[in-house]
Amino acid sequence: MYIHCQDLTDKDYAFRRTKIPNYLRLPLEGEISTIDPGISLDTSSVEITEQLFLGLTEFDYKDNKYKVVPELAESWTISKSGTVYRFKMRKDAFWVSGIEAKRLSPVTSFDIVNAIQRNLSSELDAPYVSILFVLKNAREIYNKEEKDLSKLGVRAIDDYTVEFSLKHPAVYFPSLVALWIYRPLPIKVIEKYGDDWTKPKHIQTNGSYFLHDWRKRRKLILKKNPHYFPSKRIAIPEIQYMIVPESFTAFDMYFKGNLDIIGGSYIRLPPSELERILKNNELKQDYLSCPMFAIYSYQFNTLRPPVDNPLVRKAISAAINRSLLVRIVTKSGQTPAGTLTPPSFLDKKSSSNDVLFDPDQARQWLSEAGYAEGKGFPELFLLHDTSGTHSLVAKAIQVFLKHYLNIHLTIEALNWNSYLERINISDKSKVPHIIRFGWTTDYLDANNWLNDAFYYFQTLHSWSDQKYDSIITQAAKHTDNKKECFFFNKQKGLSKNKHQFCRFFLSLLNIL
Known part of the structure; x- marks a missing residue:
């Protein structure tokens, strides 16, 4: 099945490097379990929710190290006690529909508050819910020891200002709000469609890409969001995530020209092939470790x-x-x-x-x-x-x-x-x-x-x-x-x- 890979020539590889323009094809191993930020856990789900939903902050690599920088937030302040964080949000982020990316309502601080309240529901059983427990009364609400949601340590000051009150100082809190479980959600859509809210015909997203198509166990397609505030920075118009069962199949697809990247979170390179990759001059140029x-x-x-x-x-x-x-x-x-x-x-x-x-x-x-x-x-x-x-x-x-x-x-x-x-x-x-x-x-x-x-x-x-x-x-x-x-x-x-x-x-x- 993999003989042509083992007999790879420079001519074969040159053919593979002829990339099809305007979209990027990436492999994901197994299945995409969910694209709901509230219950995402595995690498594939987190990868896709990163493209579809924005956080208050994000990580950027500058001056040889990673730094927390604003994304939905424009700025934030910290109280002297280190327990109250107030974020001012930008006003040019919008919800868009799936399939066609129709521009809908603005993303507001209430979308963040509603998302966190929803993710704390014990019925949802979010796998990463403990990340929210740094918020005042979050653990008690999750355990149903406290029923008054107004006592939760997050509130909307106005449409574009959200405030978090922590149980104790946490120097890493600006990093936490970059995570998917803190990201705003279209709560009315979720309430209307339940578990089906992430289908392309129902979903609303606000990230750099929108969900165009999702064929379960086969392919998921994202397209560039035309209403994303720095849309000119998005160089790839379309991303196709291909569901592939295991690494040798992905490796075979890569050499046939059916995938553009393999390795890392996009299915590990087969260990048995690494030595051959390093001996091939063309492959070695594209290899990154x-x-x-x-x-x-x-x-x-x-x-x-x-x-x-x-x-x-x-x-x-x-x-x-x-x-x-x-x-x-x-x-x-x-x-x-x-x-x-x-x-x-x-x-x-x-x-x-x-x-x-x-x-x-x-x-x-x-x-x-x-x-x-x-x-x-x-x-x-x-x-x-x-x-x-x-x-x-x-x-x-x-x-x-x-x-x-x-x-x-x-x-x-x-x-x-x-x-x-x-x-x-x-x-x-x-x-x-x-x-x-x-x-x-x-x-x-x-x-x-x-x-x-x-x-x-x-x-x-x-x-x-x-x-x-x-x-x-x-x-x-x-x-x-x-x-x-x-x-x-x-x-x-x-x-x-x-x-x-x-x-x-x-x-x-x-x-x-």
Whole structure:
């Protein structure tokens, strides 16, 4: 099926590089689960909601670092206490219809207030709802301990001024309002059409692109929004997202000229093809590799024996040779990781000392847990979402555990939606012992890793610790970034010692 890829010539590649003008074709793996900003979670959904809906702020790369800059907001002020943020909004942002992009009403502060109130509904069960809990009374409203929405820490001062009141200072709050769960929504459309509001004939959006067509499990087409305030900056008139089952199929489509980009969040490049890419002069010119603020990891279900025992979790983690994994299996130059948070978020440099691989210590921990030489150890089950890379990594972990610990690991792969349904069942004791779930940073603060990521994963691995919670609370309340990093470093050490995660490597963006 892939012979023509393996026999690729410069002539073949020159044909592929003849791009069809006026649109960009991008692959997405599996399915697009939703384009509702309130319930978006996976990379594909977030990618598309980014194009369709604007936030008060956004991130821009300037002077060799990322900065928070205005988007829907024109400016903002912060109270002396650090707990009240007031944003002045621009007046030239408009809602537009799907399919034809008819200009509708202006985007106002009330659209933001209504969106946050809707996203806090426990009936909606937004997967990222905890991001809203920094707002005064947000957690209480979500838990139905408070029913008066006027007590929620967000209000519209006028049509173009929105004010947020926080439970405590949060230096990262301007980053939070860039996230999809804070973005304005067309609440009347949602109330009228319910779950069908995101269909092209119903949807209203306000971003740089609008939804022109969506053929489920096949293709989603966005077109340039003619009413977007800086529309002249949008160079690509149309984006076509192609639903592709796995990386080798996408790789095949790329060389046939049916895709314009592959790699990164647009389906990972097959690790087995990377060496050949680097040896091809034409391909090498188009190949880009750079660090991502992302980690590849597994999570332990700490409600399910025997991984409810910290000694077992530590043994499994210490039996994995991360350096060998990235050199032989993924082959993409990733950095082995022993911590959940990228070192740069804690004002630290990456160090190989953080990476744990000690098979002798692993066997000792397993023996202390009552399973000397792996005797009597029950079968473990590992679940990952369907992907060529995930399959290769899982098989490598299977080999490591059998070789060093005499542990048998059974692997199961499911498509993305089925995978999410499986790990989110109410009876967590029936979730597999180990699940794959990485994290890509959403905003530029360690809080996103050691607070948001941790507490989202907590719904999956069920681990909790009062000391950990105390440290995160102290860190989050500081208005001084250095003090915040001090507490986060304390927290990181505690988390690492408990081994509720099994970290493998810091991800790279590898694209053609």
